[in-house]
Amino acid sequence: MIMKWYGFKYTVLWLILIxxxxxxxxxxxxxxxxxxxxxxxxxxxxxxxLQYAGGMGLLSGGVGWDYGKNRWETxxxxxxxxxxxxxETKWTFTLKQNYIPxxxxxxxxxxxxxxxxxxxxxxxxxxxxxxxxxxxYPNRYYSFSTxxxxxxxxxxxxxxxxxxxxxxxxxxxxxxxEISSSDLYFISVFGNSWLKPKDYxxxxxxxxxxxxxxxxxx
Amino acid sequence: MKMIMKNLFILLTVLLLCACNxxxxxxxxxxxxxxxxxxxxxxxxxxxxxxxGKTHISFIMTGDTQRRYDETEDFVKSVNRRDDIDFVIxxxxxxxxxxxxxxxxxxxxxxxxxxxxxxxxxNHDCLANGKEIYxxxxxxxxxxxxxxxxxxxxxxxxxxxxxxxHPVPDFTFIENSIGERRAxxxxxxxxxxxxxxxxxxxxNVSVIFQHFIKRFPALQFCLNAxxxxxxVKDRFDDGVIYYGxxxxxxxxxxxxxxxxxxxxxEVVRF
Numbered sequence: 001m002i003m004k005w006y007g008f009k010y011t012v013l014w015l016i017l018i019x020x021x022x023x024x025x026x027x028x029x030x031x032x033x034x035x036x037x038x039x040x041x042x043x044x045x046x047x048x049x050l051q052y053a054g055g056m057g058l059l060s061g062g063v064g065w066d067y068g069k070n071r072w073e074t075x076x077x078x079x080x081x082x083x084x085x086x087x088e089t090k091w092t093f094t095l096k097q098n099y100i101p102x103x104x105x106x107x108x109x110x111x112x113x114x115x116x117x118x119x120x121x122x123x124x125x126x127x128x129x130x131x132x133x134x135x136x137y138p139n140r141y142y143s144f145s146t147x148x149x150x151x152x153x154x155x156x157x158x159x160x161x162x163x164x165x166x167x168x169x170x171x172x173x174x175x176x177x178e179i180s181s182s183d184l185y186f187i188s189v190f191g192n193s194w195l196k197p198k199d200y201x202x203x204x205x206x207x208x209x210x211x212x213x214x215x216x217x218x
Numbered sequence: 219m220k221m222i223m224k225n226l227f228i229l230l231t232v233l234l235l236c237a238c239n240x241x242x243x244x245x246x247x248x249x250x251x252x253x254x255x256x257x258x259x260x261x262x263x264x265x266x267x268x269x270x271g272k273t274h275i276s277f278i279m280t281g282d283t284q285r286r287y288d289e290t291e292d293f294v295k296s297v298n299r300r301d302d303i304d305f306v307i308x309x310x311x312x313x314x315x316x317x318x319x320x321x322x323x324x325x326x327x328x329x330x331x332x333x334x335x336x337x338x339x340x341n342h343d344c345l346a347n348g349k350e351i352y353x354x355x356x357x358x359x360x361x362x363x364x365x366x367x368x369x370x371x372x373x374x375x376x377x378x379x380x381x382x383x384h385p386v387p388d389f390t391f392i393e394n395s396i397g398e399r400r401a402x403x404x405x406x407x408x409x410x411x412x413x414x415x416x417x418x419x420x421x422n423v424s425v426i427f428q429h430f431i432k433r434f435p436a437l438q439f440c441l442n443a444x445x446x447x448x449x450v451k452d453r454f455d456d457g458v459i460y461y462g463x464x465x466x467x468x469x470x471x472x473x474x475x476x477x478x479x480x481x482x483x484e485v486v487r488f
Binding site for chain 1: 240241242243246247248249250251286287288290291312315316317319320321327334345346347350351353354364378381385413
């Protein structure tokens with residue numbers, strides 16, 4: 001009887017001692033798991049894009065991430081460039097950083113971004129292009145890269161926000177245009193008056209597809 | 219805030235309209251050629267026509283226009299004010315970075331000339347896919363034409379840009395050109411971008427090159443660009459003078475006159 005009592009008492013004590021430990025172990029484990037998943041989730045792109053022209057190919061497709069109250073976006077693109085007068089068709093890769101300070105509700109599920117701006121770096125995959133001039137040249141023979149181009153742009157966009165009940169794969173579709181120019185054009189424009197904005201400013205248009213995402217609004 | 223956005227919208231719309239000319243660009247090196255092509259073939263035909271039978275031939279040697287659009291425009295205007303010149307030789311480097319549009323911009327400026335012009339290929343014109351753009355707009359890298367009794371042989375000498383994938387200078391072309399006996403061909407002028415013994419030239423063959431060009435009927439002299447300053451050099455101590463043209467930014471050009479007795483040249487400022 002005494003043994004039984006002791007056994008019961010120890011069991012209860014044991015449970016009291018153990019329970020918080022197990023509970024907290026479970027908790028921190030789950031928390032860690034959750035945190036880990038959240039971190040990995042952040043790597044899932046929030047949108048994809050399709051862009052026509054813009055110095056990065058005839059047509060470019062890519063994915064991107066928005067953050068900072070959706071004001072900042074980082075995109076990567078793969079662009080396709082037909083051969084035209086050159087020897088072969090080419091592919092390009094672009095890393096693009098966007099800043100979209102305002103998003104104005106225009107009613108009827110539409111919203112409007114009066115300004116988007118940013119810069120992007122583009123590299124072209126072709127053996128005739130180099131990052132810096134090859135060793136065959138005397139030192140600093142050509143002091144620029146034919147392979148790597150930097151562009152800056154300003155633009156605008158109109159988004160259609162798909163009503164909640166109609167959402168399947170996408171939350172919103174944005175149509176945008178951009179006016180861009182690239183580093184070598186800026187160098188060319190410097191100290192000369194013959195080149196006019198129509199020569200070195202170029203237009204591009206595109207579409208952005210925001211993925212349906214429970215992280216939206218974070 | 220609303221006001222700022224409205225203004226911004228107007229500003230960007232104006233920018234958009236400004237960009238309407240060559241609206242979309244696929245890539246600075248996209249190789250999309252628009253406008254006139256085959257410049258050298260058309261202009262050498264014009265030169266041969268207008269100079270046929272003439273005993274005095276006046277021509278300008280210039281080059282290295284690169285991204286000097288204003289100076290090139292001024293050059294064109296100043297040449298157009300004269301009526302005593304038969305044609306212009308552009309010694310190459312019509313582009314600076316080899317960008318597709320650079321070739322077209324300079325072509326459009328040079329097309330303002332009333333007299334015909336030809337453009338040699340320079341080392342800057344070989345950058346990235348520039349060789350193909352040069353070919354597309356101006357034509358073959360090696361070409362010749364007859365002005366009066368003088369044959370002008372224009373040669374690609376940018377060996378450093380070609381990695382042995384292509385014969386530069388092209389001795390087969392030179393040999394064939396020596397062998398080609400055109401009626402009325404009495405004397406010869408050689409024009410190149412990079413002269414022999416310069417860092418662009420394949421100097422393993424510079425002496426051979428010199429031997430080859432001296433086989434042309436009555437070689438008068440050679441013309442080169444590339445070195446950006448006026449130069450008069452007997453590069454091989456054999457009496458064959460290489461005249462180096464100033465780059466366009468110097469606002470000078472060389473004016474040559476071929477006469478039945480020989481030739482004269484002067485430096486002209488514009």
